[in-house]
Amino acid sequence: MKIAEMEQKFPEAFKQFTEVCSILENHYRDMQDMEFTVEHGKLYMLQTRNGKRTAQAALKIACDLVDEGMRTKEEAVAMIDPRNLDTLLHPQFDATALKSAQPIAQALGASPGAACGQIVFTADDAKAWKAQGKKVVLVRLETSPEDIEGMKASQGILTVRGGMTSHAAVVARGMGTCCVSGCGDIAMDEANKKFTLAGKEYHEGDEISIDGSTGKIYDGIIPTVDATIAGEFGRIMAWADEFRRLKVRTNADTPRDAKKARELGAEGIGLCRTEHMFFGEGRIDAFREMICSDSVEEREEALEKILPMQQSDFEALYEALEGYPVTIRFLDPPLHEFVPTDEADIKKLADTKGKTVEEIKNIIDSLHEFNPMMGHRGCRLAVTYPEIAKMQTKAVIRAAMNVKKNHPDWAIEPEIMIPLIGDVKELKVVKAVVVETADAEIAAAGSDLKYEVGTMIEIPRAALTADEIGKEAAFFCFGTNDLTQMTFGFSRDDAGKFLEAYYESKIFESDPFARLDQNGVGKLMKMAIDLGKGVNPNLHIGICGEHGGDPTSVDFCDAIGLDYVSCSPFRVPIARLAAAQAAISRK
Template sequence: EAIKTVPATISGDFERFMKWADDRRRLKIRTNADTPRDAAQAVAFGAEGIGLVRTEHMFFEGDKIKAIREMIVAKTDDQMKAALDKLEPMQQKDFEGIYEAMEGRPVTIRYLDPPLHEFVPTNPDDIKELAKEMNIGEDELNQVISNLHEVNPMMGHRGSRLAVSNPGIAKMQTAAVIKAALNVNKAHPEWNIVPEIMLPLIGDLAELKYVKKIVTTTADEIIKEAGSDMKYHVGTMIEVPRAALLADEIAKEAEFFSFGTNDLTQLTFGFSRDDAGKFLPQYYSAKIYENDPFARLDQNGVGKLVEMAANLGRQTRPDIKLGVCGEHGGDPASIHFVDKVGLNYVSCSPYRVPIARLAAAQATIENEK
């Protein structure tokens, strides 16, 4: 919108400048987008795909939050299935909207990542209202919420750990992704959509194999029933340091890696992004750290894990696709580093795409020198 308000000559110069940048950069600028609107905005800014769809953001809208709360308080398999059956078409509709907006460009969909306690209320009045909506006792709901409490939820029951303990969630999300892709592909066969399913917070090959089996069994059945030969890829986020150390093993099952550098930074430094703001200013003034490691990638520590994991992954799977997602994907210095390491794409928020496109071109030129 801002570009439209400036004189045509300046706008034209900007477009020529961005074309110059696009002709020179190696890295693709995928974007983080959770809605069709975000996806369309990213494309308008020149994004070549989506590197991170955070499916949990979809659950907070309208009736979806009610359905996921029904899933959380479910006491029987039938109750769990009923809740998941409500969620599936809602997720499918969201995915269809994103696929439509991206017009055949690659889309990487991350499965449910945050701990379940984020979906339940903490205010007593809200708890009382939810108990009434869910038709359960207030004491019973309080017990459920209490059971969800974790001392350190960032390092607790979240990511693919949810899929191990609740396989129905992964099955539901897989069905929604595949059915959405099939529907949009049917309407637009020229797009040849190939879903990219990303499993978060994996730390072990056996863990990845377990969750991937849930995905592939569900996906293959749906594709077969549709009489389709649609392909899809299953990969993982490298955000647990152990996954970076074992990347050659992880790559046996993962068709792509996306480095979730936000969590990888938290787990490598040993402090959370939410809490670090209380003490990091003192670290800057004492010259212990020069920059906020959540804004600019720590190349010496976290970056070493990224480079090592990329090299190990390529040893096992030479054609593995490698990307980085998170706000580091929009930081010029971080982009310069991941281009040097040889990653294929960076993914950032839609409004940082133009900066990332320019930074990627500058990084390519500089690194080639």
């Protein structure tokens, strides 16, 4: 029987029911899901509980309760699960169509949202097919910085290898693109553009659907519904901003990402990964020339070609942030990620450098590392090739001075971040290069620009010796992707192979790359803060690993006194709400 019929058939019971509804909702001060029965005209209430709700409904109910005087703004903010905001910010599968769909596999839901389209196997194909008006899902063994343009062109990304902090996962979250990673059930044949999954062979052009929230993979097309942000979203976010202590920045490498993050409430950039900029049009060739150079002069000549482009990138970021802080991390990945793999590209590089194809291949082979994540990367590149740090410093400082000249009212103070420091002497060496270069640029321009040089804390030794590093650094930023990897001794790209067994054996309750390990990694963070602030009270400290957008991790960051969290653009509202809830819980 429908409620409307109840009023006709049992008017007394219906009248009593509406009174009870009012009593229960006033008592619990929340929307109720009630069960009742009517026997012989008499009402019997069986049970009541807070009702389940969609994210949009949760926002509306919270606002209505405040408007009706039943809840304070603080209580309204505290009653919303931040994780549910994902559904407001990303496309979702049509609920009706999803009910009749059966997943063919499940892997890691690495970046939320839903996507469907035709399968492509290369970044170039993704771009070409998109140009033809086709929707594609990029399927790769794993992605690298070279795949950025193809990832941008795709509706979703599916990888065989990788975890929650793999390249595909991190970049997809930054772009707001759906991603499922670590699907080891796929038998991949990239050379012939096909793979086998759940007993079926998939070829280029076949259709597939993926859910980046659940990690489920479906055969064929499941229609998606675009994300919609209701008016209540703005009200709740404004209330959250009233109560939170933590600032919320974003991880962004492009003006587009930065602008999206600003729209979603970001208060600066906590991490700009400069390596992604090297893959733009006309840049990768020059950078490859630098890698294959035999002398400092040759390297400087190649880097000089990149300098104006890098400067232009930074100017666009400063413009997008309108005076909010921008932290630029200097080059981090190992050089082998930038070298060509295609024979035509190798021949082109050989001709440019006046070398044989064999000589170029020997250089490429020499860059191979057995454990590249712990190899020749981060500050080690700047120590070996200081000319890279010089070029990036010039680009940062020149860009900042130009934008400040156009916007004198903006408080532009570049934050230059040196990655992968493990010893204070590394920071001293690289910082000396940065300061000498920056000061010369500022003096030559007759500018009064101020800047800061800080470091990422992502090696356990850096946390343990933070009292030494804190004397040299203006700021710390915890790179918890690497800090987690090095503290546990897990490869973040391979941990997905055994983590499921860890959950089943109750060793772990959650993925330490998705939710911060407070007992181990968190203890190192707390130690680094105490040691660093002990020698440098003005040290400002943040986090820019993916944990910066996880509500439980944000709560921990608030508890240990970080100044800000930084996360991918589409997780900014989640971090804002989580930061407010953390502050409210500590009142």
